[in-house]
Amino acid sequence: MTDKISSDVFxxxxxxxxxxxxxxxxxxxxxxxxNQMVSIEVLxxxxxxxxxxxxxxxxxxxxxxxxxxxxxISRQDPHREDILKQAPELEDGYIVVPDxxxxxxx
Amino acid sequence: MKTYDLPAYTIADxxxxxxxxxxxxxxxxxxxxxxxxxxxxxxxxxxxxSEEDLNTVHAFTLLTEEHARGQAEKVDQKLKAGENPGPLxxxxxxxxxxxxxxxxxxTAGSKILxxxxxxxxxxxxxxxxxxxxxxxxxVNLDEFTYGSSSESSAFKPIPRNPWDTSRVxxxxxxxxxxxxxxxxxxxxxxxxxxxxxxxxxxxxxTVGLKPTYGRVSRYGLIAFxxxxxxxxPLARNVTDTALALQAIAGEDPRxxxxxxxxxxxxxxxxxxxxxxxxxxxxxxxxxxxxxxxxTGELKxxxxxxxxxxxxxxVAGFLAQMGADIVVDVPLPHTKYGIPTYFxxxxxxxxxxxxxxxGVKYGYRTDQPFxxxxxxxxxxxGAAFGVEPKLRMLMGIYLSAAQFDKGYYQRALKARAxxxxxxxxxxxPGGKYRLDALLTPTTPTTAFSIGxxxxxxxxxxxxxxxxxxxxxxxxxxxxxxxxxxxDGLPIGAQFLGPDYSEGLLLRLxxxxxxxxxxxxxxxxRPPLIPANE
Numbered sequence: 001m002t003d004k005i006s007s008d009v010f011x012x013x014x015x016x017x018x019x020x021x022x023x024x025x026x027x028x029x030x031x032x033x034x035n036q037m038v039s040i041e042v043l044x045x046x047x048x049x050x051x052x053x054x055x056x057x058x059x060x061x062x063x064x065x066x067x068x069x070x071x072x073i074s075r076q077d078p079h080r081e082d083i084l085k086q087a088p089e090l091e092d093g094y095i096v097v098p099d100x101x102x103x104x105x106x
Numbered sequence: 107m108k109t110y111d112l113p114a115y116t117i118a119d120x121x122x123x124x125x126x127x128x129x130x131x132x133x134x135x136x137x138x139x140x141x142x143x144x145x146x147x148x149x150x151x152x153x154x155x156s157e158e159d160l161n162t163v164h165a166f167t168l169l170t171e172e173h174a175r176g177q178a179e180k181v182d183q184k185l186k187a188g189e190n191p192g193p194l195x196x197x198x199x200x201x202x203x204x205x206x207x208x209x210x211x212x213t214a215g216s217k218i219l220x221x222x223x224x225x226x227x228x229x230x231x232x233x234x235x236x237x238x239x240x241x242x243x244x245v246n247l248d249e250f251t252y253g254s255s256s257e258s259s260a261f262k263p264i265p266r267n268p269w270d271t272s273r274v275x276x277x278x279x280x281x282x283x284x285x286x287x288x289x290x291x292x293x294x295x296x297x298x299x300x301x302x303x304x305x306x307x308x309x310x311x312t313v314g315l316k317p318t319y320g321r322v323s324r325y326g327l328i329a330f331x332x333x334x335x336x337x338x339p340l341a342r343n344v345t346d347t348a349l350a351l352q353a354i355a356g357e358d359p360r361x362x363x364x365x366x367x368x369x370x371x372x373x374x375x376x377x378x379x380x381x382x383x384x385x386x387x388x389x390x391x392x393x394x395x396x397x398x399x400x401t402g403e404l405k406x407x408x409x410x411x412x413x414x415x416x417x418x419x420v421a422g423f424l425a426q427m428g429a430d431i432v433v434d435v436p437l438p439h440t441k442y443g444i445p446t447y448f449x450x451x452x453x454x455x456x457x458x459x460x461x462x463x464g465v466k467y468g469y470r471t472d473q474p475f476x477x478x479x480x481x482x483x484x485x486x487g488a489a490f491g492v493e494p495k496l497r498m499l500m501g502i503y504l505s506a507a508q509f510d511k512g513y514y515q516r517a518l519k520a521r522a523x524x525x526x527x528x529x530x531x532x533x534p535g536g537k538y539r540l541d542a543l544l545t546p547t548t549p550t551t552a553f554s555i556g557x558x559x560x561x562x563x564x565x566x567x568x569x570x571x572x573x574x575x576x577x578x579x580x581x582x583x584x585x586x587x588x589x590x591x592d593g594l595p596i597g598a599q600f601l602g603p604d605y606s607e608g609l610l611l612r613l614x615x616x617x618x619x620x621x622x623x624x625x626x627x628x629x630r631p632p633l634i635p636a637n638e
Binding site: 005009010013014016017018019020021022025028029032033035036038039040041042043044046048052053054055056057058059061064065066067069070079082083085086087088089095097098099100101 | 208222223225226318319320333357359362363364365366367397399402403404439441442444445446448449456460464465466467468470475476477478479480481482483484486487488490492495496498499500502503504506509513515516517518519520521522523524525561562563566567576577578579580604
């Protein structure tokens with residue numbers, strides 16, 4: 001069985017997910033991802049014709065069960081202080097975001 | 107009078123007629139918790155080791171005694187003032203630690219939210235309070251609900267099955283099912299994304315209801331798969347399940363997927379006759395696929411005879427009461443349920459997980475970092491367990507343009523086909539014209555702790571009989587239907603068309619009434635003291 005998710009692809013995924021892996025974790029995670037791909041590959045065998053649509057929800061939303069959209073009116077959130085209290089770092093009522101890494105585009 | 111093993115409807119009656127106060131009911135329930143639960147789950151705590159640890163339930167991550175006393179006193183004060191405190195007056199219940207409650211820690215069973223105190227309350231929790239129920243605590247779950255055994259929680263010790271503490275409770279609402287089974291609250295609120303209410307309910311011998319998608323608001327639910335997640339109740343009997351659903355169902359301006367469909371009177375619906383109802387049985391639900399990790403192949407077996415026979419006996423009882431049993435009902439896309447789920451749920455999970463960054467709330471790494479990216483890496487690396495990591499990585503692989511092999515689009519089409527299978531069997535003008543489908547809830551009874559955990563594919567296939575319900579958005583009700591040779595509960599589920607919860611409860615209640623004198627109905631989890 002050829003691994004769908006090679007070491008190179010795996011390392012790229014880890015970078016995209018911004019994950020630092022613990023010692024020995026990478027090997028286990030990659031093995032499990034490839035095992036999961038064995039199941040996912042089963043989808044290739046479903047006979048799907050061009051007529052088959054996609055379903056974003058199993059249950060369709062129609063005029064009969066969909067709420068009317070709220071009016072687009074801004075409101076002050078009543079939980080401002082409680083929300084700010086959760087932030088690890090605050091300055092003058094603002095959440096501090098560390099420096100954002102960047103690279104020059106060629 | 108001890109109330110902890112009484113049904114919620116009886117407790118509410120006793121409280122409303124002032125034969126017992128809500129505070130007394132609460133104190134008795136806390137007494138039961140102290141007697142059977144052992145250590146509550148704590149992040150980074152040691153796994154169960156002592157003799158006591160191995161023989162207690164560990165359903166809770168947090169007991170909210172003070173909050174509960176406040177709610178119970180309010181119920182008693184209302185009664186004293188001649189007011190009606192609601193249909194669940196003084197009923198003690200627990201909430202899966204995935205629902206936010208203002209001012210109370212909400213962790214999702216993850217280290218990354220271990221210090222998070224919710225600034226707002228979930229709609230379902232507000233509605234339970236409005237009905238007079240008393241929340242006694244938060245209960246354990248698989249981390250972010252990712253699993254089918256509750257073993258992946260960062261909060262240790264993990265819950266143990268009250269019927270045999272060497273077995274898992276199922277998942278992901280495992281703490282909910284264990285608490286209800288052990289008399290630690292009459293009701294629990296859980297969530298079901300691929301079977302996470304029905305699976306643990308079956309493993310622990312309780313009733314569990316996954317409502318139609320949108321029947322119950324998701325506001326205040328920490329998201330896993332947003333197109334699949336459904337909050338719902340677990341309880342020890344069908345009537346209590348109906349009462350809880352009545353309390354939490356209905357539209358909600360804070361969730362625009364909450365359907366604007368009138369909520370029927372479930373207690374009235376539940377007591378109607380079942381004569382003439384058409385109940386289907388499908389061979390697709392009596393076969394199980396499993397993953398052989400040695401060969402890396404998927405294999406198929408017939409379901410265990412003891413489970414099959416228990417489900418067929420339910421059909422027999424219903425036929426005695428005048429239901430029509432329809433066999434050989436085809437649901438040909440059932441076998442694609444798990445592959446489809448692997449794709450859709452991972453893509454949605456990874457999208458939802460990317461918000462945990464160590465900046466806005468939750469855990470932040472205690473290691474030095476130079477920039478935002480390094481903060482993300484170190485925070486997520488230290489505070490996500492293996493399941494969130496697996497789901498982030500798979501979700502990105504399946505959805506990122508650079509790796510795109512069309513899996514996601516294909517899975518959305520497979521979901522449409524699964525939905526179409528159910529449309530066809532429930533079509534009132536179709537060949538089968540079913541009112542409900544009857545199936546086993548799980549491929550096995552509760553497996554041993556450590557027996558499956560670590561094999562993410564085998565674990566996922568434990569949901570193979572529940573997951574298509576979530577893809578289709580339809581409701582499902584699991585009820586206990588007996589025990590296997592090891593004394594472990596067996597569950598069977600009724601599935602029905604959109605918003606047919608009343609009919610499913612009717613079928614469950616009919617079976618309950620017909621079997622109320624059966625010996626197995628009198629069994630109680632062995633860890634409950636005999637004199638109580």
